[in-house]
Amino acid sequence: MIDAVTSANTSKADTAGSTLAGDLDSFLLLLTTQLQHQDPLSPLEPTEFTGQLVQFASVEQSIATNKHMEDLLSVQNASLASSVVGFIGTSVEAEINNLPVQNGTAEFTYTLSDNAKNVVIAIMDDKGNIKHTKAGELAAGEHNYTWDGKDANGVQVTDGAYIVSVTPIGFTDEPVAVKTIIKANITGVNMESGSTMLDANGVAIPLDKVLTVNEKISSP
Incomplete structure (x- = not known):
């Protein structure tokens, strides 16, 4: 029962991480394409791209933190399950x-x-x-x-x-x-x-x- 709950939570973290990775790859591809085709006389303003990169990094760190918390919860639940089984009988x-x-x-x-x-x-x-x-x-x-x-x-x-x-x-x-x-x-x-x-x-x-x-x- 605990394994099912833990697997579901872990799946959410993994899905979020995969989605973020895909979004980041798309963003970097778009950034590279725009830089390749920018007007040398009017280069793109890097501030906006830098801000978005910082946001991606922040979200990625949050997902990693959630993943660690889910792993800790899994260990805690497994320990609790092991202890309460002793009540049976x-x-x-x-x-x-x-x-x-x-x-x-x-x-x-x-x-x-x-x-x-x-x-x-x-x-x-x-x-x-x-x-x-x-x-x-x-x-x-x-x-x-x-x-x-x-x-x-x-x-x-x-x-x-x-x-x-x-x-x-x-x-x-x-x-x-x-x-x-x-x-x-x-x-x-x-x-x-x-x-x-x-x-x-x-x-x-x-x-x-x-x-x-x-x-x-x-x-x-």
């Missing part, structure tokens, strides 16, 4: 609301900033259809929650990406702050969008949302 905790169902179950924690009189946990699919609801723990602090992957009718949902919503209401009917942290087994890495995302059965996890990385998952 690990288990992470991330502060997001997108919840992966993996091997039929999903797990997350939620932390309440204060005691609540009512907490509603809802899990929806990517179309907003509610698959599971339940009353949550009311005490302030961190609570673990594991969903068995079964909907309201007891039917097992398919593995994939879902959305978890935890809504606590305080005793004064004011919202209580809540932080949701999902747990996921990393199955891949996606770098196509220009930003690096860890993949957990279709759930995209930004690197800056990852809180912990645990040891590689042992095979059963």
